[in-house]
Amino acid sequence: MQQRKKYRRKPPMNKNINRNTFIKISSLAIAAMAVPLSLKTFATMHTTTEKNQFDVIIIGGSYAGLSAAMALGRSLRKVLVIDHGQACNRYTPHSHNFITHDGAEPAAIAQKARAEVLQYDTVTFLEAEAVSARALERGFEIGTREGTWLSAKKLIFATGIKDIFPDPEGFEACWGKTIIHCPYCHGYEFRGKKTAIWADGDRALHLAGLVHNLSKDISIISQNKAGFKQEQLEKLQQHRIPFMDKTVKSIIHENGSVRKLVFEDGHEEHFDAVYAALPFRQQSAVPEALGCELTESGHIKVDAFQKTAVPGIYACGDNSSMMRSVANAVYTGNLSGAMVNHELSQESF
Ligand SMILES: Cc1cc2nc3c(=O)[nH]c(=O)nc-3n(C[C@H](O)[C@H](O)[C@H](O)COP(=O)(O)OP(=O)(O)OC[C@H]3O[C@@H](n4cnc5c(N)ncnc54)[C@H](O)[C@@H]3O)c2cc1C
Numbered sequence: 258m259q260q261r262k263k264y265r266r267k268p269p270m271n272k273n274i275n276r277n278t279f280i281k282i283s284s285l286a287i288a289a290m291a292v293p294l295s296l297k298t299f300a301t302m303h304t305t306t307e308k309n310q311f312d313v314i315i316i317g318g319s320y321a322g323l324s325a326a327m328a329l330g331r332s333l334r335k336v337l338v339i340d341h342g343q344a345c346n347r348y349t350p351h352s353h354n355f356i357t358h359d360g361a362e363p364a365a366i367a368q369k370a371r372a373e374v375l376q377y378d379t380v381t382f383l384e385a386e387a388v389s390a391r392a393l394e395r396g397f398e399i400g401t402r403e404g405t406w407l408s409a410k411k412l413i414f415a416t417g418i419k420d421i422f423p424d425p426e427g428f429e430a431c432w433g434k435t436i437i438h439c440p441y442c443h444g445y446e447f448r449g450k451k452t453a454i455w456a457d458g459d460r461a462l463h464l465a466g467l468v469h470n471l472s473k474d475i476s477i478i479s480q481n482k483a484g485f486k487q488e489q490l491e492k493l494q495q496h497r498i499p500f501m502d503k504t505v506k507s508i509i510h511e512n513g514s515v516r517k518l519v520f521e522d523g524h525e526e527h528f529d530a531v532y533a534a535l536p537f538r539q540q541s542a543v544p545e546a547l548g549c550e551l552t553e554s555g556h557i558k559v560d561a562f563q564k565t566a567v568p569g570i571y572a573c574g575d576n577s578s579m580m581r582s583v584a585n586a587v588y589t590g591n592l593s594g595a596m597v598n599h600e601l602s603q604e605s606f
Contacts, residue, residue, distance in 0.1 A: 309405070309406065309407045309408060310335075310407075310408045310409070311335045311336060311337045311381075311407065311408070311409040311410075312329070312334040312335045312336060312409060312410055312411065312601060313329055313334055313335075313336045313337075313409050313410065313411045313412070313413060313597055313601075314336075314337045314338075314339065314387075314397070314399050314407060314408075314409040314411075314412055314413075315329075315336060315337070315338045315339070315412075315413045315415055316339050316340075316387045316399065316412065316413070316414050316415065316416055316541065316543065317338075317339075317340060317414060317415030317416040317417060317540075317541075317574065317576075318338040318339065318340030318367075318371065318382060318415070319340065319344040319367055319415065319417060319574070319586070320344075320366070320367065320370065320574065320583050320586035320587050320590065321415035321417075321573040321574025321575070321576075321586035321587070321589055321590035321593075322338055322340065322413070322415030322573075322574070322590060323338065323367070323370040323371055323374050323590065324370070324573075324586065324587045324588075324589075324590030324591045324594065325413050325415060325571075325573060325590040325591065325593050325594035325597070326338050326374045326377075326380050326590075326594065327370075327373065327374045327377070327591070327594065328590075328591050328594025328595050328598060329379075329380070329594045329597065329598055330374060330377030330379055330380040331377060332594075332598040333379055334379060334597075334598060334601065335379045336379060336380045336381065337381050337382075337383055337407060337409070338374075338380065338381070338382045338383065339383045339385050339386075339387050339399070339401065339407075340382070340383075340384060340385075341384065341385060341386040342384070343417075343540065344363065344364075344367060344417065345417050345418060345419070345420065345540075345575065346363045346433065346583075347363060347364065347433075348429075348432045348433030348434070349363060349433030349434065349442075349443070350362065350433075350434065351363075352366060352442070352583060353441075353442050353443060353445065353446075354441045354442055354582060354583075354584070355582070355583040355584050355587075356584070358583075363583075366583065383401075383407075385401040385402065385403060385405070386401060386402045387399045387400070387401055387541065387543055388400060388401065388402045388543070389543065389546070390412075390543050390546060390547050392547065392548075392567075393408065395410065396408055396409055396410045396411070396569070397409055397411075397412050397547070397569065397570070399412070399543070410569070410601065411569050411570070411571070411597045411600065411601065412547075412569065412570045412571070413570075413571045413572070413573065413590075413593050413594070413597060414541065414543070414544045414549070414557065414565075414570065414571070414572040414573075414576060414577075415572070415573050415574045415576070415586075415590055415593075416539065416540045416541035416543070416544065416572075416574075416576050417540045417574060417575045417576055418537040418538065418539060418540055418555075418556075418575045418576055419537060419538050419539070419540045420432075420438075420535045420536075420537050421535060421536045421537060421538065422535065423505075423533075423535070425505045425506060425507050425508055426507040426508065427507055427508030427509065427510050428508055428533075430508075430510060430512075430513050431508060431510050431513045431514070431515050431531070432533075434513035434514065435447075435510070435513060435514050435515040435529065435530050435531065436455075436508075436515065436530075436531045436532075436533050437530065437531070437532055437533070438532070438533060438534070438535065438581070439581065439582070440464070440467045440468055440471060440532070441582065442582065443530075444467075444468065444471045445471070447471070447472065447529060447530035448471045448472060449471075449472050449474075450472055450474070450529035450530050451472075451474045451527065451528050451529050451530075452468060452471075452472045452474060452475050452476075452528065452529065452530045452531070452532065453475075453476050453477070453478050453518065453526075453528045453530070453531040453532070454468060454475060454476070454477045454478065454531075454532045455478045455480070455505070455531050455532065455533040455534070456477070456478075456479070456532070456533070456534035457477075457479040457480065457482045457483055457484055458482075458483070458484040458485065459489075460534040461477045461479060461483075461485075461500075461534075462485075462489050462492065462493075464532050464534060465477060465493070465496070465498055468532060469496060469498070473497075475498050476498065476499050476500065476501060476526075476528075477493070477498060477499070477500035477501070478500070478501050478503075478505060478518065478531075479500050479501070479502045480502070480503070480504050480505065481502055481503060481504055482502075483500060483502045485500075501520070501526075503520050503521060503522060503524070504520065504521045505518050505519070505520055505521075506519050506520060506521045507519045509525075515528055515529065515530065515531055518531070537555065538555065539551070539555065539557070539576055540576070541576075544557055544565065544570070544572060544576070547567055547570060548566065548567045549565040549566060549567055549570060549572065550565070550566040554579060556576065556577050556578060556579065557572040557576050557577040558577070559571070559572050559573075559577045562592065562593075562596045563577070563589055563592050563593035563596055564596065565577075569600075571593040571596060571597055572593070573586070573589035573590045573592070573593040574586035574589055574590060577589070
């Protein structure tokens with residue numbers, strides 16, 4: 258009963274800022290309640306003081322970070338979530354394959370998660386970019402682009418990855434709409450459609466195997482680097498999957514709906530959907546700067562409990578997993594929140 262009273266629902270506007278912390282440290286608190294003062298202002302007004310000290314700082318406040326924050330908020334941990342609004346799926350109008358939110362707008366899922374997490378009084382959300390970090394004797398400090406330093410006993414990186422778009426004009430406009438990365442997320446919507454797989458080598462074969470169940474009208478666009486082995490060529494032949502080993506020059510589209518791929522040799526071909534296996538990089542360089550190791554694939558190396566190679570630092574979501582989905586981000590975030598809480602409990606018990 259007591260618990261319920263403490264975490265009663267509040268309008269989301271007030272909950273963008275941890276009220277208790279804010280009221281204590283600022284004489285402008287009353288004004289801040291009246292106008293939606295930006296959290297950037299909050300941060301720059303108050304440089305390193307004990308008010309800037311947290312049990313846990315989570316960098317990245319999308320699905321993975323918010324999921325970690327919920328586990329920690331419910332454990333009464335003083336948590337700061339720092340986020341600069343660059344979730345990787347912001348290009349797509351509808352997110353699929355996450356139970357209870359199938360077909361929802363990506364931002365709507367994140368907004369609902371944020372409102373739920375901010376019901377817990379010990380959780381604060383800061384709209385800022387974490388750009389630097391240093392290890393302390395006990396814990397860590399994180400610096401924002403605005404020059405504020407914030408400290409915590411533990412860190413969780415939920416920073417995601419950044420897709421590196423290829424050159425052809427029109428690619429970015431279609432990304433997440435008709436140029437897609439994952440059959441589970443968007444394949445159903447293009448079932449039976451004329452489909453291209455923009456990939457080479459093993460990746461192309463892997464995608465072809467998955468997509469073949471959704472459409473029999475598939476072509477591989479291997480961009481002059483097919484690199485197929487004999488048995489792969491035989492498999493493609495067996496399933497009547499042609500491949501065009503030539504470079505795409507541009508993409509003709511209408512508001513993100515692909516109409517045609519235009520090749521450098523002048524050939525044009527109509528497709529309804531294109532799967533693209535893109536290279537990526539970590540969205541934030543801060544984990545590596547603190548000594549977190551990367552795997553060969555470019556993900557942050559974590560153990561089965563989301564622990565990185567650096568004691569006290571955890572990572573979750575896309576930055577540390579090949580399984581790229583909202584569900585996996587939520588799962589690994591939840592796990593890292595629980596593991597960090599466990600570590601803090603062990604240290605003080
Ligand atoms: C186009 C597209 C469509 C997709 N569609 C689906 C789908 O339909 N269904 C599905 O399940 N999955 C889908 N996915 C995959 C899904 O979006 C990701 O798996 C999921 O977003 C990963 O969550 P995350 O929290 O790990 O990272 P993200 O959602 O990418 O969020 C990372 C967050 O960290 C923040 N951040 C990073 N660095 C810093 C920093 N230094 N300081 C402050 N903040 C920082 C960013 O601002 C961002 O908000 C899609 C992906 C893409 C690219």
